[in-house]
Amino acid sequence: MSALAHNYKRKNISFSKGKGSFLISNTGKKYLDFVQGIAVNSLGHSNKFLIKAINKQANKVWHVSNAFKIPEGEKLAKKIVKRTFADSVIFQNSGAEATEAAIKVARRYFYSIGKPKKNRIICIKNSFHGRTLAAIHASGSKKMTEGFGPKIPGFDHFEFGNHKKLKKLINKNTAAIMIETVMGEGGIKVIPNWCIKSIREICNKKGILLILDEVQCGIGRSGKFFAFEYAKVKPDIVPIAKGIGGGFPIGAVLMTKKVAKSMTPGTHGSTFGGNPLAMAVGSAVLDQINNNLLKNVNKMSKYFISNLNILKKKYPKIIKDVRGLGLLIGLQLFHDQTKFIKKLMNNNLLTIRAAENVVRILPPLNVKKSEIDLALKIIDDVCKKYK
Numbered sequence: 001m002s003a004l005a006h007n008y009k010r011k012n013i014s015f016s017k018g019k020g021s022f023l024i025s026n027t028g029k030k031y032l033d034f035v036q037g038i039a040v041n042s043l044g045h046s047n048k049f050l051i052k053a054i055n056k057q058a059n060k061v062w063h064v065s066n067a068f069k070i071p072e073g074e075k076l077a078k079k080i081v082k083r084t085f086a087d088s089v090i091f092q093n094s095g096a097e098a099t100e101a102a103i104k105v106a107r108r109y110f111y112s113i114g115k116p117k118k119n120r121i122i123c124i125k126n127s128f129h130g131r132t133l134a135a136i137h138a139s140g141s142k143k144m145t146e147g148f149g150p151k152i153p154g155f156d157h158f159e160f161g162n163h164k165k166l167k168k169l170i171n172k173n174t175a176a177i178m179i180e181t182v183m184g185e186g187g188i189k190v191i192p193n194w195c196i197k198s199i200r201e202i203c204n205k206k207g208i209l210l211i212l213d214e215v216q217c218g219i220g221r222s223g224k225f226f227a228f229e230y231a232k233v234k235p236d237i238v239p240i241a242k243g244i245g246g247g248f249p250i251g252a253v254l255m256t257k258k259v260a261k262s263m264t265p266g267t268h269g270s271t272f273g274g275n276p277l278a279m280a281v282g283s284a285v286l287d288q289i290n291n292n293l294l295k296n297v298n299k300m301s302k303y304f305i306s307n308l309n310i311l312k313k314k315y316p317k318i319i320k321d322v323r324g325l326g327l328l329i330g331l332q333l334f335h336d337q338t339k340f341i342k343k344l345m346n347n348n349l350l351t352i353r354a355a356e357n358v359v360r361i362l363p364p365l366n367v368k369k370s371e372i373d374l375a376l377k378i379i380d381d382v383c384k385k386y387k
């Protein structure tokens with residue numbers, strides 16, 4: 001019996017070593033890992049730059065309190081600000097914390113300008129913003145909130161695509177609209193550019209804030225640094241996590257000057273958030289997310305998606321849809337995907353589920369064409385036997 005609680009349905013497999021796109025199991029089997037810790041290991045396993053960065057920092061100082069200046073954090077924040085819409089950053093340790101902080105920043109902003117009643121956040125029903133109490137109620141998923149009452153107030157929901165409802169929900173107490181630019185857990189649903197643009201316009205017109213959750217789709221995964229860059233909009237607040245740490249737990253909330261001003265000393269904090277070890281790794285990750293890497297994401301994405309579409313034509317009774325952005329790819333099946341994912345695993349390809357019968361495929365951003373070819377072959381083989 002495991003001494004670990006049973007809050008995960010784990011597959012009966014564990015790993016002893018990882019290198020790039022591959023993982024070696026404890027029984028010596030080699031797997032092509034297209035989960036990568038759920039879009040976390042953006043540079044693959046055992047990346048030499050990250051190993052160097054973490055070792056270098058580990059020999060200096062791991063952790064100091066945020067009561068002191070942390071130059072490693074100053075450096076990473078500066079790099080983020082230089083590359084993005086943001087003027088200011090607060091570091092956290094996870095995605096849920098980052099979205100929680102985003103909610104706090106939105107509320108605090110209106111509080112600071114004398115509108116404390118403007119505190120409601122509008123979200124998409126069955127989205128995913130993490131597993132803390134506020135985040136599960138922001139997500140508006142029955143499954144995630146069941147048994148965790150009382151309901152955290154302050155969130156309103158509209159169905160994906162229902163802008164009429166969205167407009168109706170906005171009232172004088174609305175502070176922000178918070179959406180994932182690409183809905184990850186929700187089934188790799190890419191919010192169209194026109195939709196993001198029109199939500200930005202609605203926010204401008206109503207004087208409310210736009211929070212774009214890029215915890216999963218951000219930091220190069222979409223083929224641009226942020227997925228919202230495709231829509232050419234500027235959000236007010238952006239939580240990030242997953243890919244920025246390359247495997248080390250890092251989260252952050254990115255903000256414009258306007259809203260960041262409200263986060264005065266004492267308003268928010270985290271013991272671990274932004275410690276030197278995390279910041280050194282984050283900096284090393286960011287240095288690798290350069291134009292060459294983004295080019296690779298776009299090239300590999302195009303190649304992967306076009307070939308998956310060929311498989312879709314070849315197996316029209318199995319594959320319903322191929323969707324995604326960059327290397328955040330969803331293969332939607334006509335039936336439950338559990339068995340399919342297991343068969344891929346038995347053929348040495350690791351993938352993970354998302355809602356709506358989607359097989360989620362998350363290669364590292366530096367994936368090679370030969371590795372995608374291998375994945376395509378395994379998917380083809382599994383489909384063949386499904387017939």
Ligand SMILES: *Cc1c(COP(=O)(O)O)cnc(C)c1O
Nearest residue numbers: 094095096128129130184215216
């Ligand atoms: C994973 C995820 C989160 C939560 O991140 P954790 O690190 O698991 O807390 C929040 N938002 C989105 C869009 C995510 O994909």
